[in-house]
Amino acid sequence: MEDWNSNFEKKASDKEYLSLIKLSEDVLGQESFTAWHYIQYISALYSLGLKGRGAEVTLEAIEIFPDDLSLRIQYAENAMFSSSWDAAISRWQYIVNNFNSYPEGVFWRLALSYIKALRFREARRIADEIESKYGVSQKLNDLMSLIDSSEAQKYIVDVRVKSSHYPCHIDKVTENKNIGKSKDFIKYRLFGWVKVPKGKKCLLAVKNNKNEVVYLDFNVNRGDVKKHFEKQGDDNVEVKCGFDYYIDISEGAYIGILVEETEEWLLQLELIGLQSVLEGEKGWLFLDNDANESVNQFTGKALLSEDMFLAWKIYADNLLEFQKRLNLIHFVASSKEAVLPQYYPHPRGSTNVFEQVSGLLKSKQVNSVSVTKLMSNKEGAYYKTDTHWSDYGAYLAYLSIMERGGFKEVIKNINFNEIEVTGDLGSKLHPERRSLKKVHFYDGPKAVCVFDNRVSGAGSITIWKNPDAYYSKTAVLFGDSFLKSGCLANYFTYSFVRVVVINLPGSLIEEIVSYESPDVVVVQTNDRYLLTPGKIYEKVSSHESPVSLKVSSFSEMERNDMMKNISAYSEEHFYKNKMLEILDKLSDRKSKASC
Secondary structure, three states, X not given: OOOHHHHHHHHHXXXXXXXXXXXXXXXXOOOOOOHHHHHHXXXXXXXXXXHHHHHHHHHHHHHHOOOOHHHHHHHHHHHHHOOOHHHHHHHHHHHHHHOOOOOOHHHHHHHHHHHHOOOHHHHHHHHHHHHHHHOOOHHHHHHHHHHHHHHHOOEEEEEEEOOOOOOEXXXXXXXXXXXXXXXXXXXXXXXXXXXXXXXXXXXXXXXXOOOOEXXXXXXXXXXXXXXXXXXXXXXXXXXXXXXXXEEOOOOOEEEEEEEOOEEEEEEEEEEEEOOOEEEOHXXXXXXXXXXXXXXXXXXXXXXXXXXXXXXXXXXXXXXXHHHOOOOEEEEEEOOHHHHOHHHOOOOOOOOOHHHHHHHHHHHOOOOEEEOHHHHHOOOOOEOOOOOOEOHHHHHHHHHHHHHHOOOOOOOOOEEEEEEEEOHHHHOOOOOOOOEEEEEEEEOOOOOEEEEEOOOOOOOOEEEEEOOOOOEEEEEEEEEOHHHHHHHHHHHHHHHEEEEEEEEOOOOEEHHHHHHHOOOEEEEEEEHHHOOOOOOEEOOOOOOOOHHHHHHHOOOHHHHHHHHHHHHOOOOOHHHHHHHXXXXXXXXXXXXXXXX
8 A cells, every 4th residue: 555645646637536435445544644635535525426425524634634724615615515505604704714815716605605695795795805805807796796686586485385294374464575585584474373282282393494493382372273173073273273473584494393392394485586587589488597507508608517527428438337238218308498499588609518418428329319409390399388398398208219219119199289387487477477288198008106105306216007008018217307297207107017217317226227127228317407417326225315315304204104105015025125224224323313
């Protein structure tokens, strides 16, 4: 190991992340392992998406080298990467307060953290400090514009039911603004009720986005609520089940109940921005101000960084390894603006991320499919008020994937009719906007869901069986909301006897592929997500797996319900056992934490 340092420097220079991580873990703890080595190690972990381990190593390094500026910067960047804005502010401010000199970028990152935390007054204070230190510049003008536009952002309160075990309702009161700026929700009147069971010690629970919880008494008698349930034959409700408090929901909040020392989160209050919709020609709506920088991607202002281009090369090589032994198809769902640029209010850039990625995948001979040109010539593939394609657009995607996969027989007896719908973009406007969407009708044999892991969104696993399908084969689909929107997954369930659908955009889980030995694997993503490559996860139950991460965010009662539902399955033992393994690990972790 004497020559490990020169080997380390070479691997860091060549960006050989995997081998760099292995070497770091072999020599970690040696006196000659400096702060610089830690930074290279941490960068490698984050480059491969191992953010959990990256955060752990950063904390370890900070304890050993508390006065190293580069590590402190990395520590602050970790918080921004995790959208922990208050932590990011604290860490950037620590640098300003404790170091005599530091890069100018520290101020810019501090200002951005304040903006993300909706603390606009502090953001302007930092902008003033930047001006006094470095003078006026176009970059500073852009920062001030960003502060102004962010502060002017309008929001609406979105209330989502997290659990229905204890019915809960927030009543409308005139002093609360339905639509307002973030500052309008700092003092929000929380007036409503929870179905409080008789004879049990109960408190109202309120949690902010920092996971800080306060417990409050139920302080309002609600005879109307009691009578409502009694009319339904349910007298198990206390009359003092109401609440009336002022709370800060400017960064969102959770409302729940503490019953005999057991928490149950009932509602989530979230501020939804109303300016995330861009209106184009002839009433066509597009996504705007999203985390994936849709506009900047289309116009070519947001392109792959050198590190991300290298990460895409590594990912492409990984896909090729699977492609050697599987009928694997990488599919990119086109953004609406790529299909319908004539209605988009911004000009297309000379190049964009999609072209960068598709060019790389083509040069690597990855079996990748896109239907942008095809859909551009098909009326009704997309509709005005949604980011996703219509059922007809999904059908075109299905036909393209089937053709690329070598499946000549496709479902043809499908009819399409137009119906009026709102869509995910139309619903963001007030009043809501509606448009016509092509939906499908199919009279042939349909599949039955034989397994559902009870996870919504990322980490969802469902299994479908259709014994009367044409192909006595198995299809495994990894993807995002485009699998469900437009019914893309449905078309595969009409064609294949067994279809496994995993909500995991642009990525795959090796353990599932090995278990299923499928006749086709589709790895679907959409071109808004191409700024970051997908990942290959080894196991369903690994701590990095999106399935595990999603379940770890569940409340104790939600996990108990999942345990009950998963345990009830008499088939699909592989998936059943994997989910129970995740739940057991989380239970063990909680037991150890309480000791």
